[in-house]
Amino acid sequence: MQKKKFGVLAAITLAGSVFLAGCGGGETAEEGGSGGSADPEFLSILTGGTTGTYYPLGGAMATIVENETGIDTTAESSQASAANMTALADGGAQIAFVQTDTAFYAAEGTNMFEGEKIDTVSAIGALYPETIQLVTTADSGIATFEDLAGKKISVGAPGSGTYINAEQLLEVHGMTMDDIDAQNLDFGESQESLQAGQIDAAFITAGTPTGAVESLSATADVVIVPVAEDKATELIEKYPYYANDTVPSGTYGLTEDVPTVSVLAMLVVQNDLSEDLVYDITKAIYENTDQIQHAKAAFIKSETALDGIGINIHPGAQKYFDEVNQ
Numbered sequence: 438m439q440k441k442k443f444g445v446l447a448a449i450t451l452a453g454s455v456f457l458a459g460c461g462g463g464e465t466a467e468e469g470g471s472g473g474s475a476d477p478e479f480l481s482i483l484t485g486g487t488t489g490t491y492y493p494l495g496g497a498m499a500t501i502v503e504n505e506t507g508i509d510t511t512a513e514s515s516q517a518s519a520a521n522m523t524a525l526a527d528g529g530a531q532i533a534f535v536q537t538d539t540a541f542y543a544a545e546g547t548n549m550f551e552g553e554k555i556d557t558v559s560a561i562g563a564l565y566p567e568t569i570q571l572v573t574t575a576d577s578g579i580a581t582f583e584d585l586a587g588k589k590i591s592v593g594a595p596g597s598g599t600y601i602n603a604e605q606l607l608e609v610h611g612m613t614m615d616d617i618d619a620q621n622l623d624f625g626e627s628q629e630s631l632q633a634g635q636i637d638a639a640f641i642t643a644g645t646p647t648g649a650v651e652s653l654s655a656t657a658d659v660v661i662v663p664v665a666e667d668k669a670t671e672l673i674e675k676y677p678y679y680a681n682d683t684v685p686s687g688t689y690g691l692t693e694d695v696p697t698v699s700v701l702a703m704l705v706v707q708n709d710l711s712e713d714l715v716y717d718i719t720k721a722i723y724e725n726t727d728q729i730q731h732a733k734a735a736f737i738k739s740e741t742a743l744d745g746i747g748i749n750i751h752p753g754a755q756k757y758f759d760e761v762n763q
C-alpha cells in the first residue's frame with residue numbers, strides 16, 4: 438500500500454517582499470535559475486484546502502515523487518493558488534498547485550500581484566480543467582447570476598484565484614462585488630455555511646467532483662448555476678485563459694449537464710531547483726498517474742501538459758516534454 442503523507446501548513450498571506458522581473462508566456466525559464474544549487478533533502482508540495490481537489494492529488498503526487506526520486510516529499514494544505522505563488526517566491530516550499538490564470542497574474546504583476554511580479558517560479562505543466570462552480574441549494578431559489586444581487590455569496594479565500602474568477606464572472610453579468618454581500622470563505626467553510634443557511638451560494642473553482650460540494654450534496658439538493666453560452670463567450674474573449682466546461686449530469690446528484698467555464702490547474706516549481714531534479718519530478722508525476730486514485734488523474738497527460746501555460750517553463754520539465762512529445 439502506498440503511504441500518503443500530509444502536513445499542515447499555516448495560512449499563508451501575500452505579505453512579504455518578492456524580487457521581480459518580467460516573465461514571458463510559455464517559454465523556458467532562464468538558464469541561470471535552473472541549476473547550480475544542490476538538490477534539497479526535503480520537498481514540500483503546497484496544495485489547497487483539505488476539502489478541495491489539490492489536497493488529495495498532492496498527497497498522491499508526494500508519494501510518487503518520494504518513491505521515484507528518493508527525496509522525502511510531503512503535501513501541505515494551504516490557501517491555494519495566490520498564496521502558493523507567494524510562498525514559492527519567498528522560499529516557503531519547492532512545488533505548488535496553482536491556477537493558470539493566477540500564475541499569469543503573478544508573472545505580469547496584475548490583480549492580486551499588482552506591482553509585484555514573480556520571476557522566481559516556473560511551470561512544470563498543466564494538469565486538468567478547474568471548473569468554476571457557482572454552488573447553491575434548491576432551497577435558496579437562486580437559478581441565475583442575476584439572482585445573486587443582495588445575497589450572501591462566498592467568493593473564496595482572500596487573495597485566492599477563486600475570488601478573481603468570481604469577480605470576472607460577475608463582471609460579464611453586469612455586476613460587481615458591491616452588488617452582493619461577499620463572504621471570504623474557503624471551500625470547507627462555504628460548505629458548512631451553505632448547510633447551515635448562513636450564506637446563499639458559493640463560488641468554488643476546483644476539479645469536479647469537489648469534496649466540499651459532494652459533502653454538501655449528502656445533506657441538500659445541490660444546484661450549480663449555469664453560465665449561459667453568450668456570457669461564456671464574452672468571458673473567454675476578454676480573458677482567454679478561460680474555456681467552456683460542463684458539470685456532468687450525475688455529479689452531486691445533478692439530473693442534467695450544467696454549462697460553465699474553467700481555467701486549468703497546473704504545477705509550478707522554484708526556478709533554482711536543478712534541471713535534473715525537475716526532470717525527474719516531472720517524469721515521476723506524468724508517468725505514474727495510474728497511482729493517483731482520483732478522477733482528475735485521467736486528464737494528466739504529457740501531450741497536453743504545455744497547454745494554456747502563460748509563464749516560463751522550467752528547463753527540466755521542458756526537457757522531459759521534448760523527449761516524450763516528439
